[in-house]
Amino acid sequence: MCANILPTDITLASQNADPAKLAAFEARITRGEKIEPGDWMPAEYRKQLVRxxxxxxxxxxxxxxxxxxxxxxxxxxxxxxxxxxxxxxxxGHGQYLYHAAETLGATREEMIEALLNGRAKYSSIFNYPPLTWADMGMIGWLVDGAAIKNQTMLAHCSYGPYSRAMVRICAEESFHNKQGKEMIYRYALGTPKQKAMAQDALNRWWWPTLMMFGPHDSDSPNTPQLARWGIKTKSNDELRQEFVDETIAEAHLVGLTIPDPDLRYDEASGHWLIGKIDWDEFWRVVNGDGPCNKERLAARNKAHDDGQWVREALAAYAHKSKSAI
Amino acid sequence: MNSAALAAKLLALADDEYILGHRDAEWTGHAPILEEDIAFANIAQDEIGHAVLWYNALKDLNGDDPDRLVFFRESSGWRNAQFVELPKGDWAFTMVRQYLFDAAELVRLAETVNSAHRAVAEVSEKIRPEEMYHYRHTSNWVKRLGLGTEESHRRMQAALDSLWPRALQLFAPLPNEDELIAAGIFPAPDKLRAAWEGATRSWLTDSGLTIPTITASAADREQHTEHLAALLAEMQEVARLEPPDVKW
Amino acid sequence: MDTQWPRYEVFEKERPDWPHRNAGSVHAPDAEMALENARDVFVRRPHCLSLWVAPASEIFSMTAEQLAGFDWRSVPAGPDSEPYLVFQKQTQRAAETFVVHVGEVEARSHAEAMSHAVEKFGSGGVFVWWVCPARAVTRSEESDVSAMFAPSESKPYRQPHFYKVIAQLREIKSKASE
Structure with missing residues (x-):
């Protein structure tokens, strides 16, 4: 945010790995300090955060x-x-998050371009189609419920701008989750048609939601590094288990059936144990071959292309008014 | 007071706000830039919120349930102007329509906050600050697009040519509206039209746009384009899966 | 080449006794639209009393760590003095708070403003400093409050307590036990 004013770019000059700096950086994180834009950070920390x-x-x-x-x-x-x-x-949440990435030097033009040309990834859950109105409730209950687990953890993240974006997002996201629950509770106890819609929605969204937490810890190479740097303080499997335990209790209460024949309650640990997640499906969707990947990217590209003359016109007007002064 | 005339007027106001809000909401996720996705979703919520206030005023008058009116009414029963039911078009079309509508709202609300009918005055008081903000936002957009680039100017002029004559429908008197005017409940439409033209003509001209000449007279609110039936068919699809008394 | 428009930092005042604090940023073609975008992005929920926006390119930022190693002599100053706004991040505890407005200094450049700010406001317990020329800041007016900020009050459905899910669950449980 100050690159064009400072005579030398302090941030880039200090980017080379330096053991003393790295130790001081990690000590700050251990003390619970937030790293702010402009502070020294390892190149890998910056890279992981931008990603x-x-x-x-x-x-x-x-x-x-x-x-x-x-x-x-x-x-x-x-x-x-x-x-x-x-x-x-x-x-709005997208806007807060693009802002957080911008504080690390990424521009929104670059990020949007990477999204539009398919280079950037986004959560695989959005490549599944909502087929009935009950899906609006199910997305609020399951997908937003899962997202909140992740976001609550990230609100404690060591990078200041990301953590602040998450604090704002968590506060707002709670309404999303609650309106979804309200709908699903109502439909689960509603007319036979509504109840069937709710169960059908649960059948379709359950497994994709569990995949949102990412691969098992044993297959997730980034996790230990991200944990040491205070970015991810809980593992994928820990968060998934918390979500499963809470959600299954609610589903049973309203009489919905979890679509998992292997699901069982483990008395010893006090946890619900789920069946096997279809990771082939997960990777297919992540790598662009889900039910709606093409449709989603096409829609974003269309909005972007249709809006180009608008963005250009306002930039041109601003330029003209500035030169008029 | 003629309560049927008042009910007809409230229904027309509510239907205008609702259908425009519905069209505006179609931009959510598809606007030219992320900030405007958020801004326009706000305008959509405001307009639908205003519709709810007018529908509730109507309910207090004759008992009509707002959700039943919106989700179980055939197109022939709608009293919105064609102006608001037209498809959203490009960003210029949307912006010109919203601007002309906001200007019409502002001139009417300036009068109806002093309505002799308490509910009309109260609803107007609630709506007015939001419409003032809309007008600020859309008038800024109109100026920037009108004077921006050759392409934005061309698109804005095309939108204005198509929308200006249809906007006059917002000021076409309803049957028996003269009784509401005489009772001091609503202002005379021709007075509003003059105030509206006064505000919009100079702003549009300053924005580099030419006001088209009008040849045809405005359609009445019982006539609709083919777009309304299509809009309603989609909009009412889920609600009509069950009888009207089922809660969604 | 696409443009997403320049970035403006946004400062929000939520209570009469609170200073303006940085909320994030918006992209906008000019200052007036930046103010409007700031309203729509950051005031979807109550309460806001005032908004400021400033082009991100006009803000000079230094963390405590950068300040420790900075050579002030390397910074050229312009001929004319003007007022700058000073902002500080003062705590590691309040998770949602970044820099807040603390006052003003007179200076001939961003860097000079920074050095005056440090002298005037003290460097103990400050984690991040921002300075910005006052002329670069666009502010909402007192008279904007009803049209810009009050409308968020008419949308209670954006608040979690609008949804009575706990009551719903209680009802479901009591029905189940009947």
């Missing part, structure tokens, strides 16, 4: 599409307002 934060931002931006497609069909005035506000918040 994670921009993927997270893209997930929010692309995440507007599946739910956005149901705004025109919301079945009452209240649900319509709620859904617009929710999708609007997702745009």
């Amino acid at each position: 994670m934060i921009s993927q997270h931002a893209h997930s929010e931006y692309v995440g507007m599409l599946p739910e956005g497609s149901w705004i025109t069909r919301a079945p009452n005035l209240r649900q319509k307002l709620v859904l617009i506000a929710k999708v609007q918040d997702e745009g």
